[in-house]
Amino acid sequence: MEKKYNANVYKTVLSITLFSAIDQIGGFVYTIILSRAIGAQGLGWYQISLNIANLVVAISASGLPFVLGRRVAEFDAIGDKNNQHSALSAGLVIAVVLSLLVCFVFLTNKPLLEKLANSSQVAAMSLFLLPAALSNAVYACFRGALWGKKEYIKHSSLEIIDIVIRIVFALIIFEGFFTQYQGSLRACLAYSLSCVITSFLSFVFYKSCGGKFANPKGHFLPTLKSALPVSGIRLAGSFFTTVIAFLFNLRMTQVGYTSDVIMAEYGILTGMVLPLIAFPIIFTSAISTTLVPEISGNAKKGETEKVQSHLKKAIDYTFLFGGLAIGVYIAFAPQICDIIFANAKAGIYVRECCWIMIPLGVASLTTNLQNSLGLEYKSLVSYFAGGLCMILCLWFLPKYVGPNCLVVGTGIGMTITSIANVRIICKATRLRGNFGNTLLQVCIFALLSGLVGYTFCNLCNVLVNQTLSLALCCTICVFAYVLLATTFNTSECTLLIKNVKASCHKTKK
Incomplete structure (x- = not known):
């Protein structure tokens, strides 16, 4: 019995590794497309603006995939389907509300964002990425639930679908579409469009494996309590990444x-x-x-x-x-x-x-x-x-x-x-x-x-x-x-x- 259990675990790891390898290769292809289309300097702008947009996701939903995955797995172990659905619903409400609030703050404070980023280009690119931030927050919740349900193939295939869509949009946009925008802005537009579509597909995948929505009452506090330290790590990561970009610029100038x-x-x-x-x-x-x-x-x-x-x-x-x-x-x-x-x-x-x-x-x-x-x-x-x-x-x-x-x-x-x-x-x-x-x-x-x-x-x-x-x-x-x-x-x-x-x-x- 133990050997069969171990074999199943190794088989799952092998499958996920294959999906991850394909996703990583796709990420390299996307990076190559960007580097050749917008150059090393444009790639630097893109990375900084992406770091700023990732702060939105870090604040709103970065801890939710792990927490929802764990809570869904725990409820699944005892056969409690209703609480699985309630936990996911609570996570979605938290993610959407926080994302909208943070996006509103960014949109109404563009001059402050330009001052903090020390670049109008980076500020404009960050605003172009806000739809991606909101979509990624929703996507994170559904993907976390798939993880907890042990739907590893669907969980991993979403990443591949996302990078494929991103590459397709990048190729289309850089082949003469949306020419009123600079190359780096078009890169942000391609990223946002792909995230919106992937977010919808994550909902479809969740429904396809029996996922439902239920009254989230009673799950907000436990979800927030567990998500806060995990979100703290992700938020710290995003915050550190943004600070590091500015600090790198400052110290290298000096x-x-x-x-x-x-x-x-x-x-x-x-x-x-x-x-x-x-x-x-x-x-x-x-x-x-x-x-x-x-x-x-x-x-x-x-x-x-x-x-x-x-x-x-x-x-x-x-x-x-x-x-x-x-x-x-x-x-x-x-x-x-x-x-x-x-x-x-x-x-x-x-x-x-x-x-x-x-x-x-x-x-x-x-x-x-x-x-x-x-x-x-x-x-x-x-x-x-x-x-x-x-x-x-x-x-x-x-x-x-x-x-x-x-x-x-x-x-x-x-x-x-x-x-x-x-x-x-x-x-x-x-x-x-x-x-x-x-x-x-x-x-x-x-x-x-x-x-x-x-x-x-x-x-x-x-x-x-x-x-x-x-x-x-x-x-x-x-x-x-x-x-x-x-x-x-x-x-x-x-x-x-x-x-x-x-x-x-x-x-x-």
Whole structure:
């Protein structure tokens, strides 16, 4: 029975990972379209305006997907359908009311927004993104309910549908439509239109799996109480991201960079480097998406051993996938970025800062895991600690590392958050895991596999063209890493491969 349960979990993780990979690739395609259509400077403007618009979502609904997912999963575990529907309805009312209030504040204070952003262009782009903010708040509630119902395929496919619609609108708009607007404004328009459509589709998906609306009375206070700390983390994230953009601009100016160069560097770092570094998080996101409802249900039933087992595997696999990507990026980041973004400079940044993907992945995973265990307030404290460290890095490091201060600060801040989160989880669940040893092993294997891949690079470049050579060398690098990990049984890699094979075999049958 336990083996069948584990096989189902691994099969779900594999399916979600596939969806996440497709979504992430779509996101890269969208970024490529934007970077080529509006340039690095326009991409910098777009990222800042998107950060401001995301504040609306952070205030109104950022904590609701996790809270609704957990509450729906808990009610589903005891077969209480009516309370599932009431919880979702309460979340929707909260999200819509708060979103409308914040949008009203933005619309009636455009001069203040221009002053805060120090740019009329960024202010105008932010207003173009307000429909997206309202739509995303509604979308977050329906997607959270699908998550709690364990409708993982529908939950994940919405992300793919969203990015496909966004790409289609971007291609249409940049091919001569809405020419009365500048390119960066058209990018915001494409984003808003796609979010409105995706929000409606999330409602359709929710209804298709038996979702209904019910009287939300009695659910407002519990939902708000649970959502506040989670929203605090997301709001802090959005607030920090916005503050970081302004602080980056300020400090880089003070050390001698011009405004145009700063905005171009910001566009490269936030639109190319950080998304590529964060790519392996698709695997940890798939794990947390699957395990959070499982952990919530098992914790509710008092099945401590299952909770501990899931927690340890999730953290170990985060190290495993992070180390795999580090090996590839150390060897081939400039070539990868040259092919994807036509920007080798972004690849140099990725190579220098790829180490941060492990703390990024662990911080993302453990924050979600803490939410599943009802530890939202403690996760909020650890997030603020990491955010404060990041701001300090942005203040002091530009003089020494230049634009790299953004990714280095992110890595140091997320490292602090990750360590605090893991300690909190271990203490709350009495989990004992030799995570330090696992981390050391995957780092060694990442360096060795990167060296192996790089060694074959010159030979492959002689035999085939650059793109095919890069694909072959990356494959060799991955194979070397997996071979090392399975040989030393690191991060339960052998168990992972066996379960993946079992899931694929079961699917074929």
